Amino acid sequence: MKVLPVSYRLAVTSRVLAAVLGGYIVAALASVSLSLWASMPRADAVVTGMMTSFLAYLCAVIWCFACRSAWRAWLGLILTSLVLAVVSGLAYWMGHS
Amino acid sequence: MKEGFRQAMAWLHTWAGLIFGWLLFAIFLTGTLAYFKDEISHWMQPEIPARSVSSEASLTLAQNYLQQHAAGASRWLIDLPDAREPGLSVRWQQSPAKRGERGQFTEKLLDPQTGAEVQGRETTGGEFFYRFHFQLQMPYPWGRWLSTIAAMVMFVALISGIITHKKIFKDFFTFRPRKGQRSWLDGHNAVGVLVLPFHLMITYSSLVIFMSMVMPASILASYNCDVRAFFDEVFPASSTPELAGKPAQLAPLAPLLERAREQWSGGRVGRLTVNHPGDAHASVVLVRDGADRVVHDFGSAVTFNGVTGHLLATTPEQSLPRAIAGSFYGLHMGHFAGPVLRWLYFICGLAGTAMIGTGLVVWLGKRQLKHAKSGVMPFELRLVEVLNIAGMSGLMVAVAAFFWANRLLPVDVAGRADWEVNSFFIVWGLSVLHAMARRGRAAWVEQLALAALLFGAVPVLNALTTPYHLGITLVQGDWAMAGFDLTCLGSGLFFAWAAWKMQRSGTAEAVIRQRAQPITPEREVN
Amino acid sequence: MLLALLLCYGGFTALCLSMDRHHAELLGCKPSARRRRGMKLGGWGLLALSLWAAVSSTGWGLGLVEWFAVLMLSALLLVLLMPYRPRLALSLAGVSLLISPVAAFAQY
Numbered sequence: 001m002k003v004l005p006v007s008y009r010l011a012v013t014s015r016v017l018a019a020v021l022g023g024y025i026v027a028a029l030a031s032v033s034l035s036l037w038a039s040m041p042r043a044d045a046v047v048t049g050m051m052t053s054f055l056a057y058l059c060a061v062i063w064c065f066a067c068r069s070a071w072r073a074w075l076g077l078i079l080t081s082l083v084l085a086v087v088s089g090l091a092y093w094m095g096h097s
Numbered sequence: 098m099k100e101g102f103r104q105a106m107a108w109l110h111t112w113a114g115l116i117f118g119w120l121l122f123a124i125f126l127t128g129t130l131a132y133f134k135d136e137i138s139h140w141m142q143p144e145i146p147a148r149s150v151s152s153e154a155s156l157t158l159a160q161n162y163l164q165q166h167a168a169g170a171s172r173w174l175i176d177l178p179d180a181r182e183p184g185l186s187v188r189w190q191q192s193p194a195k196r197g198e199r200g201q202f203t204e205k206l207l208d209p210q211t212g213a214e215v216q217g218r219e220t221t222g223g224e225f226f227y228r229f230h231f232q233l234q235m236p237y238p239w240g241r242w243l244s245t246i247a248a249m250v251m252f253v254a255l256i257s258g259i260i261t262h263k264k265i266f267k268d269f270f271t272f273r274p275r276k277g278q279r280s281w282l283d284g285h286n287a288v289g290v291l292v293l294p295f296h297l298m299i300t301y302s303s304l305v306i307f308m309s310m311v312m313p314a315s316i317l318a319s320y321n322c323d324v325r326a327f328f329d330e331v332f333p334a335s336s337t338p339e340l341a342g343k344p345a346q347l348a349p350l351a352p353l354l355e356r357a358r359e360q361w362s363g364g365r366v367g368r369l370t371v372n373h374p375g376d377a378h379a380s381v382v383l384v385r386d387g388a389d390r391v392v393h394d395f396g397s398a399v400t401f402n403g404v405t406g407h408l409l410a411t412t413p414e415q416s417l418p419r420a421i422a423g424s425f426y427g428l429h430m431g432h433f434a435g436p437v438l439r440w441l442y443f444i445c446g447l448a449g450t451a452m453i454g455t456g457l458v459v460w461l462g463k464r465q466l467k468h469a470k471s472g473v474m475p476f477e478l479r480l481v482e483v484l485n486i487a488g489m490s491g492l493m494v495a496v497a498a499f500f501w502a503n504r505l506l507p508v509d510v511a512g513r514a515d516w517e518v519n520s521f522f523i524v525w526g527l528s529v530l531h532a533m534a535r536r537g538r539a540a541w542v543e544q545l546a547l548a549a550l551l552f553g554a555v556p557v558l559n560a561l562t563t564p565y566h567l568g569i570t571l572v573q574g575d576w577a578m579a580g581f582d583l584t585c586l587g588s589g590l591f592f593a594w595a596a597w598k599m600q601r602s603g604t605a606e607a608v609i610r611q612r613a614q615p616i617t618p619e620r621e622v623n
Numbered sequence: 624m625l626l627a628l629l630l631c632y633g634g635f636t637a638l639c640l641s642m643d644r645h646h647a648e649l650l651g652c653k654p655s656a657r658r659r660r661g662m663k664l665g666g667w668g669l670l671a672l673s674l675w676a677a678v679s680s681t682g683w684g685l686g687l688v689e690w691f692a693v694l695m696l697s698a699l700l701l702v703l704l705m706p707y708r709p710r711l712a713l714s715l716a717g718v719s720l721l722i723s724p725v726a727a728f729a730q731y
Contacts, residue, residue: 035319
């Protein structure tokens with residue numbers, strides 16, 4: 001078995017971390033913003049948000065391993081979660097004021 | 098990692114599948130067995146007779162029993178018998194010593210015809226496979242978390258596998274046996290693609306089942322961190338009234354069954370909960386049995402006043418999102434499945450298990466080829482080989498050992514149920530040691546042969562240790578008992594065939610290698 | 624459920640025969656373009672018919688579940704049978720199509 005360079009190993013580790021942790025954050029934020037924005041009774045919106053979050057997680061994981069470099073993987077996840085955080089923060093603030 | 102979307106997905110499929118493969122194999126196999134959990138329990142507790150009785154009669158018996166033995170309890174739970182689970186189970190919860198604590202539960206199994214306590218041998222029965230399937234024999238939240246994580250990995254592996262598989266439609270009907278590595282890959286693709294609807298359903302639904310545990314962010318955000326409020330809204334019947342403190346006679350429960358059936362246009366009652374029996378504020382909650390439809394409704398219940406028998410509340414119709422979640426739950430559990438459909442579920446589960454198993458074999462086979470000539474395997478390949486052997490054939494042997502322990506352990510030994518479970522894990526552990534001690538193919542052959550022997554001899558063991566052998570159960574039409582014996586016999590034959598195949602292909606391969614080496618030493622295989 | 628199973632098996636066999644490679648394997652020659660098209664149409668038609676058979680007997684909820692179960696099982700059966708017993712696989716398809724009217728009669 002050929003020896004893999006350290007930089008390659010680090011890049012793979014970084015992608016795995018991005019997929020597992022970053023993906024979870026993206027999925028959680030997606031479920032929050034969906035459940036806050038959906039025009040449904042509260043409990044139904046929450047159930048819908050939770051069910052869809054796994055699809056968001058799946059897409060995030062695929063993104064992390066499909067894009068060209070580990071940096072781009074992180075960048076994409078951070079941008080997505082920032083947007084989702086703003087969207088859900090807006091809904092939260094509107095719901096409480 | 099390589100360039101290109103499809104290559105990247107192939108990489109993801111390979112490694113996600115490898116790392117979680119053994120865990121997923123065990124989860125799929127035990128989950129498949131859990132589709133017959135009541136039948137397995139029946140086999141493991143042959144003392145409890147299978148009888149058909151009306152729900153009304155057994156409910157009256159249960160009420161009498163509880164009034165005598167648990168009059169002061171804060172809650173009674175009665176599980177009514179049905180065709181698959183003939184036992185009448187009653188549980189009661191003592192009032193907790195302090196507010197906010199959970200009171201202690203006592204459980205008793207009654208004969209649904211006489212109301213007397215039934216003392217079956219102590220065993221976890223099919224419940225063991227069901228619990229292991231999602232709790233992995235770990236303390237409370239950890240096993241559930243790990244199995245849900247495994248489900249997410251399975252989901253990723255499935256989707257990336259579909260993307261990787263280029264010729265899904267062209268190779269739809271392709272299976273080429275007796276071609277070594279090629280056949281394993283064909284088999285992996287065939288059981289993956291042909292049973293794909295089941296794989297996707299079972300994987301996604303397992304995520305949906307535990308979604309409020311693993312993805313609670315939206316509950317926290319919408320309910321201001323009050324998770325209790327969410328569950329009260331989703332399961333309205335679970336909130337209990339306050340204690341009145343005045344004693345009052347509980348109304349007969351049996352007539353309530355008919356009234357619940359009217360509410361649900363014929364739907365059966367599965368479980369009754371009586372809150373504060375003997376109190377003026379007693380209430381009776383009748384929960385609908387999920388077995389009559391696909392869409393499972395968690396909260397579907399009617400509540401009656403326990404003293405006057407007035408209807409207090411019904412749960413409203415399920416909304417669409419909750420119906421979708423409920424149908425995923427219902428599809429995963431398959432409570433609604435009759436005998437034929439249950440067998441199809443079982444076959445689909447086996448196909449899923451086979452998909453994971455063949456995937457693991459393909460991973461190793463592909464890499465072993467490079468080291469076939471030197472005959473020395475690097476450590477990581479040897480590790481995968483040992484885990485493959487112990488994780489697949491060793492697990493089968495352990496399942497058989499679990500059944501053997503049920504028949505061989507003395508009935509009155511202390512902690513009997515625990516020792517059954519222990520023997521499962523001890524045998525599984527021994528299979529790891531055996532796989533480490535022996536060379537790959539020899540270990541496969543020996544463990545498969547042992548599994549064949551143990552499974553094939555189950556009907557004999559059953560005939561020797563209990564009076565319920567095949568000659569009697571087949572004549573009496575006790576299909577759960579007879580079916581178990583016959584299925585074990587069938588699996589024994591299958592494992593014998595697999596062991597024989599493995600043995601033969603091993604010798605054939607050695608002959609080919611010996612013949613081929615002097616002529617074409619650089620022969621490329623596949 | 625029996626009717627749906629028979630129709631599914633027949634349908635998958637037709638779809639399988641509409642592919643050059645499998646047609647050659649099972650019948651020893653390549654199919655003509657017309658035959659290929661006919662097999663394809665017939666196969667999809669039989670699958671659609673089996674969906675109708677499953678749903679009309681037990682309703683949409685259970686019917687869809689049963690249809691998927693039967694769909695997966697019949698395809699698995701066909702694929703596992705073909706390499707080992709090709710003649711049996713083909714004759715099973717013929718028999719299942721022949722007795723499907725009987726099954727339909729029993730169902731309604």
